[in-house]
Amino acid sequence: MAKVLILDQSKSIRNTLRERLEFEGIAAESAENEAAASVLCERIPFDLIISDHETRLPESDVPFIVLSSEATVDSAIKALRNGAQDYLTKPIDMNRLMQSIRQTLEQAAEAPRTAAKAKAKRSSAGHTEEIIGTSEQMQHVRRLIDKVAPCDARVLITGENGTGKELVARWLHAKSNRAGAPFVEVNCAAIPSELIESELFGHERGAFTSAIKQRKGKFEQASGGTLFMDEIGDMSLAAQAKVLRALQERKISRVGSDKDVDVDVRIIAATNKNLREEIKKGNFREDLPDQSTAPARTLGGYSPAGRSLHRYDLRRIRHAAKTDG
Numbered sequence: 001m002a003k004v005l006i007l008d009q010s011k012s013i014r015n016t017l018r019e020r021l022e023f024e025g026i027a028a029e030s031a032e033n034e035a036a037a038s039v040l041c042e043r044i045p046f047d048l049i050i051s052d053h054e055t056r057l058p059e060s061d062v063p064f065i066v067l068s069s070e071a072t073v074d075s076a077i078k079a080l081r082n083g084a085q086d087y088l089t090k091p092i093d094m095n096r097l098m099q100s101i102r103q104t105l106e107q108a109a110e111a112p113r114t115a116a117k118a119k120a121k122r123s124s125a126g127h128t129e130e131i132i133g134t135s136e137q138m139q140h141v142r143r144l145i146d147k148v149a150p151c152d153a154r155v156l157i158t159g160e161n162g163t164g165k166e167l168v169a170r171w172l173h174a175k176s177n178r179a180g181a182p183f184v185e186v187n188c189a190a191i192p193s194e195l196i197e198s199e200l201f202g203h204e205r206g207a208f209t210s211a212i213k214q215r216k217g218k219f220e221q222a223s224g225g226t227l228f229m230d231e232i233g234d235m236s237l238a239a240q241a242k243v244l245r246a247l248q249e250r251k252i253s254r255v256g257s258d259k260d261v262d263v264d265v266r267i268i269a270a271t272n273k274n275l276r277e278e279i280k281k282g283n284f285r286e287d288l289p290d291q292s293t294a295p296a297r298t299l300g301g302y303s304p305a306g307r308s309l310h311r312y313d314l315r316r317i318r319h320a321a322k323t324d325g
Contacts, residue, residue, distance in 0.1 A: 002105050003044060006030040007037045008052040008067065013092070017050060020094060026101070048104055050097075063104055067092060080151055107152070107177075141168070149175035154247075156232075157270040165270040166230060172268055173226040181225030186218045189234035196239045198255050201246070207256025219252045219263045227265045233273035233284060240285045 004026055006017045014030040021028040029044060031037040040046075041062070049064040066079040071089045079087045085107075086100040148155060149172045157165045166185070173183045191199050198207075202217030218227055235243070246252045247267065251260040278284035 001025065001027050002047045003027045004101070005037060005040060005046045005049045007049055008032070024098065047108055048101065063108055065100055065104065080153060145171050145175060148172060150177060152176065152266055154267045157268065159272065161272050166228065169228045169268045169270060176226070176266070178225045178266055182222050183226050183228065184218050184222035185228040185230060187230045189231035193236040193239065196235065197242055201242065201252045202254040204254050204256035211256065217252065217254065219246060219265060220261060222265045223263045225265065227267055229267060229269045231271055232269040233271035233275055233278055237285065240288050244285065244288050
C-alpha cells in the first residue's frame with residue numbers, strides 16, 4: 001500500500017485529504033510543520049508528500065505535489081524549479097488531485113526499471129544533434145532544458161521557422177525519465193484535416209474506404225514516451241477538440257471504434273504562430289493551451305546561427321484550475 005504524507009498548516013485540509021486518501025486505499029499521515037514532518041519521514045518510508053506551498057518540505061528525495069492558495073506564475077515556477085511533480089491551487093479540485101497522486105505513484109513504482117532504460121538512452125544522446133553556440137544566451141537555453149526535461153511537464157515551444165524547435169524538443173526527451181521510450185513526432189500542418197484524426201488516434205479496419213487494417217495512431221505509438229506535436233497552431237478546430245479530450249482523460253478512441261485506449265504521453269508542442277492571436281481570431285480553442293501546457297513551460301525560439309536569443313525563457317506556467325473532463 002502506498003504511503004502519503006500530508007504537510008499543511010490547515011487542520012481541516014489535513015483531515016479532509018487524509019479521509020479521501022484512506023477511502024481510496026492509500027495510507028496517509030499528516031503533519032502541520034516541517035519538524036513534525038521530519039519525525040514522520042525518519043520512521044516511515046513515504047512514497048509521496050502533498051505539501052502546502054507555504055510550508056517548507058523536510059529534506060528528502062520523496063516526490064511531492066504542491067497545493068497553493070497563490071494562483072500566480074512566480075509561485076508555480078518556483079515550485080516546479082524546486083522539483084514538484086505537480087502544482088495545484090486551492091480550493092482543491094479533489095478529482096484532479098487524485099489523478100495527479102495516482103500518476104506520481106505510478107511513475108515512482110516504475111522508476112527503478114525506467115531509470116536503467118533512461119540511463120542507456122542518455123548515454124547514446126550523441127545521436128541527437130548538439131545545440132551549438134557558446135554565448136550566455138545559449139548556455140541559458142541548455143540550463144532551461146536541464147531544468148524542464150526531468151519534471152514531465154508539458155511544454156510549448158514558440159519561434160519562427162528554422163529556429164530549432166524540434167532540436168529543443170528532442171533534447172527535452174533525451175534528458176527526461178522517458179528517454180528510454182519512444183519519441184514520436186507529427187507535423188500537424190502537413191496532414192490534411194480529414195486525415196489528422198486517424199494520424200493521431202489510429203483507426204480500425206474498415207473505418208473508411210482505405211482502412212484495410214488496424215493502425216495505431218501517434219498517441220499510442222508514443223505511449224510511455226514523448227509526443228512532439230509540431231505546428232500545433234495549424235490543427236483544425238475539430239482535431240483540437242479530440243486532442244483536448246485525450247489530454248484531459250489520458251484516453252483516445254481509434255476512428256471506427258467505441259472503445260477507449262489508455263495512453264501515457266508527455267506532450268511537447270511547437271508553433272510559429274501567436275496562439276493568443278489565433279484564439280482571438282477563432283482559429284484555436286481557448287481551453288486547449290490550458291490543458292496542453294498545464295503545468296507548462298513556454299520556451300521561445302533562438303536564431304539558427306545561435307547568435308541571438310529572443311523570448312527564450314520560462315515565460316509562463318498556466319494552471320488550469322478546472323475539473324478534468
